[in-house]
Amino acid sequence: MVHLQFKAQRQTIMYHWLNRIRSAMEIHQKMSIPIRTIRYNLKKLEETSTVNYRRGNGHKTKVIQNIVKVIGQQVHRNNTISTRQLATNIETWVQAHMNDNWDRTIFTGETTFDLFQNKVKRWHKNGKRPIQKLPKSRQKVMAWGGISKKGKTPLFCFTNIMDGQFYINILQTQLLPATQSMYRKNWRLQQDNDLKHTSHVAKDFIARNSINTIDWPSNSPDLNPIENVWTIMKNNVEKQMSKNISELTKFLTEEWDAIPQTTIII
Numbered sequence: 001m002v003h004l005q006f007k008a009q010r011q012t013i014m015y016h017w018l019n020r021i022r023s024a025m026e027i028h029q030k031m032s033i034p035i036r037t038i039r040y041n042l043k044k045l046e047e048t049s050t051v052n053y054r055r056g057n058g059h060k061t062k063v064i065q066n067i068v069k070v071i072g073q074q075v076h077r078n079n080t081i082s083t084r085q086l087a088t089n090i091e092t093w094v095q096a097h098m099n100d101n102w103d104r105t106i107f108t109g110e111t112t113f114d115l116f117q118n119k120v121k122r123w124h125k126n127g128k129r130p131i132q133k134l135p136k137s138r139q140k141v142m143a144w145g146g147i148s149k150k151g152k153t154p155l156f157c158f159t160n161i162m163d164g165q166f167y168i169n170i171l172q173t174q175l176l177p178a179t180q181s182m183y184r185k186n187w188r189l190q191q192d193n194d195l196k197h198t199s200h201v202a203k204d205f206i207a208r209n210s211i212n213t214i215d216w217p218s219n220s221p222d223l224n225p226i227e228n229v230w231t232i233m234k235n236n237v238e239k240q241m242s243k244n245i246s247e248l249t250k251f252l253t254e255e256w257d258a259i260p261q262t263t264i265i266i
Contacts, residue, residue, distance in 0.1 A: 009033050010051040013041045096215075104183060105214060106153070107190045108146040108175070110162070111230045113237060115139040115248050141248055144170050145256060146178065147226050147264050148187075153178035155256035157249045164199030171205060188212040190224065229259060 009031075016027050024038040041051045142162065146153035156174045160166070179187050189211050191197045206213060233255045242248035 009037055010041055013038055014045070014051050017042065017045050100214075103149045104187045105190055106146045106148040106175070106179065106182075106187060107224050107226045108144070108153075109192065109224055109226045109230070110142055110144045110194075111234075113141045113143060113234065113248060113252060115141070115242060115245060139245055141245060141252065143252055143256075144174065145226065145229070146175060147229060148182060149264075150182040151178075151261060152256070152259070152264070155253055157252055159245065162196055164196050164201040167196045167199075168202055168205040171202075171209075171211075176209065188214055190214045190216065192216055192224070225264065229264065232259065232263070 012031055012033065013027060016022070016031075021027060022042060024035050024042055027033065027038050028035045044051055139159075141157050141159055144156045144158075153174050156170055158166075175189070189206075191213065193216055196202065233252065236255050237248070237251050240247075240251045242251055
């Protein structure tokens with residue numbers, strides 16, 4: 001497993017590279033990254049255009065894909081943001097959390113699963129493309145979950161609209177019991193800045209229960225590792241071809257429970 005600190009250093013060097021700041025000394029003075037590390041990664045960027053580990057050097061990362069994803073998410077939120085501001089936002093966040101101990105952090109999030117996503121590829125003869133009938137109104141299931149180095153929370157599936165009150169019910173019934181078995185105390189919560197997470201009722205619940213949260217400012221990099229888990233689940237669940245919401249929920253729970261801890265890289 002690659003420690004998050006080293007991953008953050010490589011990503012920071014990559015962002016300077018993308019912004020044409022390619023002096024090892026200049027990056028070292030700005031970010032306090034060891035200059036040997038900077039020179040090594042700058043050389044790797046010149047030769048391979050990547051800061052990934054070479055084959056055989058431990059866990060295979062996808063730094064470039066992550067960077068592209070982060071940039072896309074920030075531009076989606078604010079399509080007038082400049083590339084320099086993008087780099088500054090990410091550098092600020094990375095520098096603030098470079099030496100964090102992520103072992104006691106629970107990363108949480110929500111996602112949507114459509115009942116008839118229809119992304120499964122099928123073989124067919126020329127001129128005989130299969131026709132699949134889909135309902136006019138698409139049905140979907142929302143799912144909330146949390147992951148950490150110590151394990152996963154239960155997966156909570158629902159179909160109603162989530163608001164602040166509904167969110168704190170999830171924290172009360174799903175998150176807190178899970179943290180008791182994983183950590184008992186001295187853990188912290190990662191959540192994004194969705195309005196339901198930052199509502200007055202949610203903030204009050206978090207304060208009353210002494211939940212320590214990690215700052216996740218607006219227009220900041222969304223590097224939540226739970227997104228990788230959602231991708232795995234969606235790829236697997238789509239192949240199940242669920243017939244109704246009840247069946248989809250059942251498949252989701254089974255897939256969540258089946259994901260091994262070794263797959264969760266934090």
